Amino acid sequence: MQTDDLISLMTAGHRPVDTGWLRRVTWLCALAALAFTALLVLLVLGARRDLAVAWLTVPVIAKVLLGASVAGIALSLFQRSLRPGLRPRRFLPLVALPIVAVVGWAALTLLRAPVEQWGMLIFGSYWRACLIAIPLYALLPLAILFGLARRGAPVDGTLTGACAGLASAGLATIAYSLHCPDDTAPFLATWYTLAIAAVTAIGAVTFARLPRW
Amino acid sequence: MSRSYLACSHEDVPALSLDELESQLRPVFLAALTGDEAAYRLFLDTISVRLRGYLRRMLTRAGRSEASEVEDVLQEVLLALHLSQHTYDPASPVTAWAHAIARYKLVDHLRRTSRHAGNQPLDDQAYHLAGPADSAASEARLDLERAMAALPERTRGLIDRVKLQGTTVAEAARASGMTETAAKVAIHRGLQAMARFFSRRGERPG
Numbered sequence: 173m174q175t176d177d178l179i180s181l182m183t184a185g186h187r188p189v190d191t192g193w194l195r196r197v198t199w200l201c202a203l204a205a206l207a208f209t210a211l212l213v214l215l216v217l218g219a220r221r222d223l224a225v226a227w228l229t230v231p232v233i234a235k236v237l238l239g240a241s242v243a244g245i246a247l248s249l250f251q252r253s254l255r256p257g258l259r260p261r262r263f264l265p266l267v268a269l270p271i272v273a274v275v276g277w278a279a280l281t282l283l284r285a286p287v288e289q290w291g292m293l294i295f296g297s298y299w300r301a302c303l304i305a306i307p308l309y310a311l312l313p314l315a316i317l318f319g320l321a322r323r324g325a326p327v328d329g330t331l332t333g334a335c336a337g338l339a340s341a342g343l344a345t346i347a348y349s350l351h352c353p354d355d356t357a358p359f360l361a362t363w364y365t366l367a368i369a370a371v372t373a374i375g376a377v378t379f380a381r382l383p384r385w
Numbered sequence: 386m387s388r389s390y391l392a393c394s395h396e397d398v399p400a401l402s403l404d405e406l407e408s409q410l411r412p413v414f415l416a417a418l419t420g421d422e423a424a425y426r427l428f429l430d431t432i433s434v435r436l437r438g439y440l441r442r443m444l445t446r447a448g449r450s451e452a453s454e455v456e457d458v459l460q461e462v463l464l465a466l467h468l469s470q471h472t473y474d475p476a477s478p479v480t481a482w483a484h485a486i487a488r489y490k491l492v493d494h495l496r497r498t499s500r501h502a503g504n505q506p507l508d509d510q511a512y513h514l515a516g517p518a519d520s521a522a523s524e525a526r527l528d529l530e531r532a533m534a535a536l537p538e539r540t541r542g543l544i545d546r547v548k549l550q551g552t553t554v555a556e557a558a559r560a561s562g563m564t565e566t567a568a569k570v571a572i573h574r575g576l577q578a579m580a581r582f583f584s585r586r587g588e589r590p591g
Binding site: 173175177178179180181182183184185186187188189190191193194252254255256257258324325327383384385 | 417418419420422425426429430433456459460463464465467469470471472473474475477478481482483484485486488489493544547548553554557569572573575576584
């Protein structure tokens, strides 16, 4: 077939294009994934017993803010990574801002506490549960975002995968905060951050190995 | 008075610099996105000349100089552009968008077709070189029509009418007994099938 014929054909099949679709769908998918994941956490793990009073306390709000800011930044970059030519990789360090804030808060907490308490402050009661639950509950949002990425044109698969991983971990963090009974800043800074990093790595490695579009 | 040091030497620029191309092409593509067919045709004609030059240069550098191969990759890139229009951010340069897609598809092509490819240096400068079609060579080696074999007979007839006889979609749709919207959807499916044909081609030899 001649290239000119192909161009004629593409012109003939041309219809108005909605360039905002990808952005809207990304946010809608994220909200739906968050709702499902939170529901799953409530059904499988159950809410923390004191949720009725705890949800307005600083630690729970901090967990939600950490998850929301990581997910928000990552989703915005994820959506841009599906659009060729934008090169959003340079904005990736922005995700470190909320993490740095949490780590700073944790360091302050530790400095003000006696050394004997450090172990308790860092490890809490359920650090293993946190480390397993967040990556596990991030799988649903991750699958949804991977599916969505096929509708875009990701030219940097590692970046798209990492952003999807970060966003999923952020959403899972919000959901898991409904259950997680450990409320210290050092706990948050250690295990939540590690869990988020793990999901990011899984996302980046997995997505880069999927078939190219 | 002191000599002016502000006078700078202007480098010789190619016939149309990337910036000029961008400022020319962006309004055209934005019009195309609203559904303007003539603008879309102009965009595709202009960008394909540019992309052909880029691909020819890159393929030559990778040791491939067959014109039909350039045309193969160009058609694959054009299909990708067509099917990815919704990924264009209207606030960004359209040439950067098209170039990023071309580069991705070129890397793909080199990986598929060469045992030791994938690490060729891709020089962005080559994008500045335009390449008009050699009339004898703008026929691609791959027969895309094979990709359409799986489509319904009516759709194939429609595509042949538009492609070969150059009729408008409205006329072709009427001749095929379809509404214009249905005809456009059918053509879209045909183009998707062609793009799939391209991306699956590497799975088996030949």
